[in-house]
Amino acid sequence: MLSTKDMLVLGMMVFALFLGAGNIIFPPMAGFQSGNQWFSTSLGFLVTGVLLPFLTLVTVAIRGRGERLSIDLPSWFAVLFWIALYLIVGSTFAMPRVTNTAYEMGFLPLGLIEKNTTTHLTFALIFNLLSMFFMLKQGTMISAIGKFMTPALLILLVVVGIAVVAKPLSPIEEPTGLYAVNGFFSGIIDGYQTMDVLSAMAFGGIVARALYTKGITNPKQIGFITIKAGMISVLLLAALYLCLFYLGATSHAVSVFADPALNATNGGQIFSRYVDALFGSVGTWLMGGIVLLASMTTLVGVTSAAADYFATFHHRLGYRFWVVVFTLLTTLVSTFGLDTLLRVTIPALLMIYPTSVTLVLLQFVRHKLKSPRFTYRFTICVIVLMSLLDTLKQLKWLNGDLLQLFSYIPLSEYGLGWLLPGIIAFAISLLISLSFKETDTEIATPNTVK
Incomplete structure (x- = not known):
């Protein structure tokens, strides 16, 4: 079993892996729009934005690799699905977006350089090469994230959190839109749209391999340790998200102005303006440190997981080879800019995310x-x-x-048009399978991939 210190380091690592820059800038906008319903909205957010990824993490860690969740699917489909998942959450979409977020929200506001193509490319190259340094040795990566990056990130976040709670900028306003109708349900939708289940499918394997290096290979032990370490992450994320929702709910003074052109249009603006109002020029450096650290930990974790998967295809093209390839690819794709990547990423994620969630949920009833x-x-x-x-x-x-027919499907306006048809399909499959003479459960045993 792990020592208390190792358990804490593992829990801190999981927290940092999940805490990308997007997870920091999304809750403030939801908090702003939910107004005095911010608490119930945040609880809904925690269900799908924290609890569901946590369950995914534990499930994948017990199985050893995310790919074990798809053993009942045709092999060609499973391979295509995992390649698509790792490329989308990795170097072709999400990680270049993370790099650009670090550049535009973390580094540029510091005023050290001018915004142009040359500085953008230079930053992307340095940022990704520095991240690659932590990835090349998987054991060192766990230590670096858990012992150094996460504590630094936590200190910055705690400073901001205490200031927000102690000195809110403005009274809490009335909720708007769907938040006024049902804050909890709206929070569930918001948490779902973070799509952190995809990250959990990648990070579960990292946790399993980290435990394997400690000599822990028994699935039950892995599950028990992952639950304990994951609970550290859950508590930290829950506390952070509650603070960020409260920040958004009390941000009216820096979010709404007489000139509509000055109004905040996203959570990043709300967070940045709030921190600036509380800390002045120091706030810019606080914001920069938080975004840069959060972006790097996510970049390191996701790229490492993708490299580990692609290394299984050919023994001569190992983990380090793919780390270098994905580092260069992320740097290259990031030159397209944040707006372009956001437009392309959302449709790609909508294509694979429902399948990912379904694979996780089916795992609980598979036996x-x-x-x-x-x-x-x-x-x-x-x-x-x-x-x-x-x-x-x-x-x-x-x-x-x-389009008209699709609009009649419940929850389709929230990107959940797959949910009811999926439940119906699951029920039909159960009825049909009752007529089968034999079962096919022989491949259900957990397996920890080394």
């Missing part, structure tokens, strides 16, 4: 299924079809009667 293989394939087939329609809708390629 009860008469025919896991059939149930998985039938349900996932429907989920993929609905996800495709949702993606086409997002790209505005879905028109006419099909």
